[in-house]
Amino acid sequence: MSTRQRRLRAPEWLQLDNAGKIYPATRSQDWMAIYRLSVTLDEPVDRALLGRALQSTLKRLPTFGYRLRRGLFWFYLEQQSTQPQIQDDAANPCMPLSRGRDGHHMFRVRVHDARIAVEIFHVLADATGTMTFLLTLTAEYLRLRYGPRIPATALVLDLRDKPDPSEWEDSFPKYARQAARPRSEEAAYPLRGTPAERDYLQVVTGMVDTAALAQRARGYGVSVNTYLAAHILQALVDIARQDKSPRRARKPVKLSMPVNLRRYYPSRTLRNFSSYINMPIYQSYGEYTFEDILHQVKHYMGYETGEQLINARFSGNVHAEQSRLLRLAPLFLKSLVLRLMYALTGERYFTSVMSNLGLINLPDGMARRVKRMDFIIGGGRSNPVSIGCVSVNGHTFINFSKTIREATLEQRVFSALVRDGLHVVVESNRRMTG
Amino acid sequence: MSYCVHCGVELAVSERDCPLCGTEVVNPRCAWERPEQLPYPETVDVKDAHIDRRYARQLVAMVMAVPALIVLLVDWVDGGGLRWSPYVVGALVLIYCWVVVPLLFKLSRPYAYVAVDFISLGAYLLLIAAMTGGLNWFVQLVLPLLALCGAALSGAILALRRLEWPLLDRMALCCAILGIFLLLLEVLISLYAGVPVRLAWSIYATIPLDVIALMMLFVERNKRMKQEIRKRLFL
Ligand SMILES: [Zn+2]
Numbered sequence: 001m002s003t004r005q006r007r008l009r010a011p012e013w014l015q016l017d018n019a020g021k022i023y024p025a026t027r028s029q030d031w032m033a034i035y036r037l038s039v040t041l042d043e044p045v046d047r048a049l050l051g052r053a054l055q056s057t058l059k060r061l062p063t064f065g066y067r068l069r070r071g072l073f074w075f076y077l078e079q080q081s082t083q084p085q086i087q088d089d090a091a092n093p094c095m096p097l098s099r100g101r102d103g104h105h106m107f108r109v110r111v112h113d114a115r116i117a118v119e120i121f122h123v124l125a126d127a128t129g130t131m132t133f134l135l136t137l138t139a140e141y142l143r144l145r146y147g148p149r150i151p152a153t154a155l156v157l158d159l160r161d162k163p164d165p166s167e168w169e170d171s172f173p174k175y176a177r178q179a180a181r182p183r184s185e186e187a188a189y190p191l192r193g194t195p196a197e198r199d200y201l202q203v204v205t206g207m208v209d210t211a212a213l214a215q216r217a218r219g220y221g222v223s224v225n226t227y228l229a230a231h232i233l234q235a236l237v238d239i240a241r242q243d244k245s246p247r248r249a250r251k252p253v254k255l256s257m258p259v260n261l262r263r264y265y266p267s268r269t270l271r272n273f274s275s276y277i278n279m280p281i282y283q284s285y286g287e288y289t290f291e292d293i294l295h296q297v298k299h300y301m302g303y304e305t306g307e308q309l310i311n312a313r314f315s316g317n318v319h320a321e322q323s324r325l326l327r328l329a330p331l332f333l334k335s336l337v338l339r340l341m342y343a344l345t346g347e348r349y350f351t352s353v354m355s356n357l358g359l360i361n362l363p364d365g366m367a368r369r370v371k372r373m374d375f376i377i378g379g380g381r382s383n384p385v386s387i388g389c390v391s392v393n394g395h396t397f398i399n400f401s402k403t404i405r406e407a408t409l410e411q412r413v414f415s416a417l418v419r420d421g422l423h424v425v426v427e428s429n430r431r432m433t434g
Numbered sequence: 435m436s437y438c439v440h441c442g443v444e445l446a447v448s449e450r451d452c453p454l455c456g457t458e459v460v461n462p463r464c465a466w467e468r469p470e471q472l473p474y475p476e477t478v479d480v481k482d483a484h485i486d487r488r489y490a491r492q493l494v495a496m497v498m499a500v501p502a503l504i505v506l507l508v509d510w511v512d513g514g515g516l517r518w519s520p521y522v523v524g525a526l527v528l529i530y531c532w533v534v535v536p537l538l539f540k541l542s543r544p545y546a547y548v549a550v551d552f553i554s555l556g557a558y559l560l561l562i563a564a565m566t567g568g569l570n571w572f573v574q575l576v577l578p579l580l581a582l583c584g585a586a587l588s589g590a591i592l593a594l595r596r597l598e599w600p601l602l603d604r605m606a607l608c609c610a611i612l613g614i615f616l617l618l619l620e621v622l623i624s625l626y627a628g629v630p631v632r633l634a635w636s637i638y639a640t641i642p643l644d645v646i647a648l649m650m651l652f653v654e655r656n657k658r659m660k661q662e663i664r665k666r667l668f669l
């Protein structure tokens with residue numbers, strides 16, 4: 001397909017979606033909201049073929065190739081004709097995009113042995129959108145490498161289809177309603193530690209059998225998500241209770257959990273369309289057993305994930321964006337305000353974040369070749385530990401990514417899983433010299 | 435297959451000790467061996483240098499633009515013309531060039547800062563000259579003087595930046611540049627004053643400078659003397 005035809009299919013430029021608007025303002029050379037999804041195949045990856053697959057994938061999912069530009073009032077995304085090179089993977093994932101290495105691209109594709117990883121700036125898409133991008137790319141790579149075409153599914157798009165405007169719509173204003181919930185919240189207990197080596201995001205991965213995990217969760221009468229969240233909250237509670245600063249220890253620990261809004265609305269967008277719920281445990285009010293925490297997570301999340309409450313939460317952001325005053329402010333002023341707001345409130349409302357992408361169902365032909373998937377959330381700006389989970393082919397991969405040396409949180413979580421009778425294999429990105 | 439005795443987790447083949455608690459795994463049946471393929475490569479991504487200064491630059495420019503606009507407005511409304519406000523605005527621009535540029539811009543070479551400083555100073559003096567009707571004075575004295583100072587300063591920077599040269603050689607070159615600068619300065623002043631060019635005071639300043647420069651060059655090339663001086667003067 002010629003560039004001209006492609007240009008006709010995809011818009012020349014796009015406004016940022018409602019959730020994406022915060023990221024360029026808070027971005028700096030030092031920090032950027034980046035996350036990473038990867039697929040590990042059963043054989044080393046052929047880079048030349050992957051490059052070709054990327055080219056076709058970008059034609060089908062054009063908005064992933066866009067660059068970020070500053071307008072007078074807002075940032076926007078603009079079509080560009082270049083395609084990123086396939087890069088070597090690095091020991092420290094999720095570093096900010098670099099002009100030199102990444103040009104103007106908002107994502108990078110990297111290869112290490114049999115693993116294909118996409119590291120992406122949150123301004124383009126949320127994890128569901130990027131998962132579609134990565135799996136479509138992988139399916140095309142597998143077709144080029146082994147022949148048969150992978151059948152299309154919800155997460156694997158058919159490259160012979162034309163891109164569709166519904167795939168890059170901003171679904172937030174479309175589904176927002178008039179009423180909004182107040183956004184202010186209680187500050188959360190802040191996790192602190194010794195800063196790790198500069199510019200080195202440490203990753204500790206725990207691998208668990210999905211069926212065994214599901215069985216444990218069922219034993220408690222909860223979902224895997226609730227079960228994992230409860231273990232993390234339990235560990236956070238224990239950490240907070242041992243904190244020597246009474247001022248800090250008084251604050252509730254809160255685990256932020258993203259919610260995929262496509263579950264509620266018939267949106268086909270591949271850009272940002274998720275919200276979040278900050279699950280609190282008030283550890284200073286008394287002792288909590290694991291069952292107490294499970295119970296509270298189950299019911300609090302059940303309550304908060306009601307469509308009405310979810311809607312009222314993101315509707316507030318949509319109203320804020322549409323306010324006349326904010327819209328008319330020049331970009332640099334807006335950026336200053338957003339930066340300040342993010343610095344003051346952004347990460348204060350949660351102690352850590354756990355994003356569970358759940359079970360990824362791969363089409364036949366692809367499942368055979370995929371050994372593993374990982375979801376790594378880049379370091380927070382101030383919160384030092386984030387957790388990304390994904391399950392594929394019978395294994396669940398729990399990635400702790402952190403900017404502090406202490407491994408207290410993941411140690412407690414994984415030990416608790418072991419005590420619960422699960423078999424956990426642990427791996428890290430530490431450099432094994434000598 | 436090894437387990438951490440403390441945490442109870444199994445360690446992947448890549449892990450020599452437990453990533454959770456640091457406990458070293460001693461498995462008498464199978465000592466840790468570095469696997470052929472580690473989960474992550476050894477190379478480390480490095481971040482770009484800071485260009486976060488952009489926000490600071492915009493902010494400072496905005497903060498400085500406010501008083502500048504107010505001054506212009508007040509002057510205009512008050513007297514129906516621009517009488518004194520250009521001095522103030524010019525001074526603000528000068529401050530921006532002299533203070534904000536070195537602090538918040540990252541120019542590739544130090545000469546660029548020298549150029550910015552001298553051009554902005556020249557422009558400000560030109561403004562004053564134009565407003566007071568003293569263009570003659572500007573062209574005959576100020577402009578050559580600024581050019582001379584800028585050239586001398588650039589020369590000194592050039593000399594000092596040659597880090598591969600011995601220190602004394604660099605100092606000697608600086609002294610020589612200063613000497614030439616003083617000579618040219620006297621020539622300039624004589625020309626402006628309209629008196630015939632006859633070097634007087636600059637010679638007395640330049641000769642000792644040249645002598646010092648020659649001494650430095652000599653000492654640098656005389657190993658034993660350098661040794662001797664170092665011995666006597668060490669701290
Ligand atoms: Zn251990």
